[in-house]
Amino acid sequence: MAQKNIPVLDLSVGINPLKNDISRAIDAVIQEGSFINGPQVKAFEGAVCQYAGVQHAIGMNSGTDAIVIGLRALGVGPGDEVITSPFTFFATAEGINNAGAEVVFVDIDPATFNMDPARIEAAITPRTKAIMPVHMFGQSCDWDVIQAIAQKHKLLLIEDAAQAFGAQYQGKKVGNLGHAAALSFFPSKNLGAFGDAGMLLTNDAKVAETARMLGTHGSKKKYYNEILGYNSRLDSIQAAVLAVKLPHLDRAIQGRRQAAQRYHEILESVARVERPYVQNWNEHSFHQYTIKVPSTHRDQLKAQLEEKYKIQTMVYYPVSVNKLPIYQGSYQPMPVAEKVSGEVLSLPIWPEIERATQEYVGKAIKEVMEGL
Ligand SMILES: *Cc1c(COP(=O)(O)O)cnc(C)c1O
Numbered sequence: 609m610a611q612k613n614i615p616v617l618d619l620s621v622g623i624n625p626l627k628n629d630i631s632r633a634i635d636a637v638i639q640e641g642s643f644i645n646g647p648q649v650k651a652f653e654g655a656v657c658q659y660a661g662v663q664h665a666i667g668m669n670s671g672t673d674a675i676v677i678g679l680r681a682l683g684v685g686p687g688d689e690v691i692t693s694p695f696t697f698f699a700t701a702e703g704i705n706n707a708g709a710e711v712v713f714v715d716i717d718p719a720t721f722n723m724d725p726a727r728i729e730a731a732i733t734p735r736t737k738a739i740m741p742v743h744m745f746g747q748s749c750d751w752d753v754i755q756a757i758a759q760k761h762k763l764l765l766i767e768d769a770a771q772a773f774g775a776q777y778q779g780k781k782v783g784n785l786g787h788a789a790a791l792s793f794f795p796s797k798n799l800g801a802f803g804d805a806g807m808l809l810t811n812d813a814k815v816a817e818t819a820r821m822l823g824t825h826g827s828k829k830k831y832y833n834e835i836l837g838y839n840s841r842l843d844s845i846q847a848a849v850l851a852v853k854l855p856h857l858d859r860a861i862q863g864r865r866q867a868a869q870r871y872h873e874i875l876e877s878v879a880r881v882e883r884p885y886v887q888n889w890n891e892h893s894f895h896q897y898t899i900k901v902p903s904t905h906r907d908q909l910k911a912q913l914e915e916k917y918k919i920q921t922m923v924y925y926p927v928s929v930n931k932l933p934i935y936q937g938s939y940q941p942m943p944v945a946e947k948v949s950g951e952v953l954s955l956p957i958w959p960e961i962e963r964a965t966q967e968y969v970g971k972a973i974k975e976v977m978e979g980l
Pocket of ligand 1: 771
């Protein structure tokens with residue numbers, strides 16, 4: 609059953625129909641000549657506010673910057689501890705450390721891949737200042753439970769919503785759940801730019817003002833720098849591209865959800881393959897469709913899918929963050945996250961992926977697993 613190569617993500621299918629609109633939008637930026645802080649940036653920030661129902665959106669260079677700047681704008685810094693998940697992209701922890709704070713990991717729930725709310729309170733110390741839940745793979749955390757803990761202990765809540773923009777928790781958009789939220793528009797994210805881009809969302813005017821200042825060299829008024837900041841702004845060209853794509857985000861997520869439902873059915877009868885668990889409060893955005901297989905089989909499965917079937921898959925993430933070389937020795941084991949890191953495999957998914965492609969992937973997985 610020879611087929612063409614199946615990538616883990618095909619961005620071109622979604623972009624092609626928008627190409628003319630995107631080209632026109634980029635042309636307008638070139639005509640305008642305001643490549644930094646152009647009108648496209650304000651317009652896109654406004655569009656995101658409307659979409660997410662949030663009051664302030666501040667464009668930045670990247671999601672990573674939004675984490676650092678968001679934490680600093682909330683007043684998190686040296687001497688503070690921030691609780692987060694060890695099962696995430698390193699940028700979550702890196703952002704906390706670059707804000708000057710210490711990372712405290714709380715192990716995950718293996719079913720949802722998200723930080724296990726039942727373990728949070730045990731990790732709180734007098735130095736805990738904030739909790740940064742990560743909505744992993746596009747599935748929102750159990751927000752009400754986390755929020756109740758945060759309120760009880762007077763902690764700040766900042767969402768790492770890099771993978772989950774467009775997802776919902778009980779009808780409310782992710783990114784509008786806590787004191788602030790970091791979004792990433794990295795090209796492979798559900799709403800992707802044509803380069804690095806990110807955004808901070810908040811309903812707190814003071815936090816918004818400080819964040820904007822931090823991203824502009826710590827100045828409100830040009831050349832009157834007040835605090836040590838960064839050069840982190842959203843480019844006008846990226847904002848123009850994103851503004852064209854945003855109105856199509858919900859449709860794209862709908863496509864991903866349908867694709868996920870199809871995988872769910874296709875993989876039902878495949879032994880030793882655990883399909884992702886979707887919580888009932890959730891409008892999952894399926895940034896990834898991630899299965900679990902026994903760790904003794906995972907690398908073999910990935911290799912054979914690639915070699916025999918030309919199917920590309922990804923391991924997000926092969927090393928639990930607490931075990932990364934940078935932290936070697938400084939953290940207690942996170943048994944669940946470490947175990948899951950050996951079992952996960954993210955399958956090809958994009959909004960327009962065809963049923964036949966998914967059936968081919970499913971058949972290939974079944975054949976490989978039966979031979980292992
Ligand atoms: C992508 C990602 C980031 C970082 O976003 P960038 O825009 O690449 O800097 C942070 N956290 C998570 C969970 C991510 O997936």
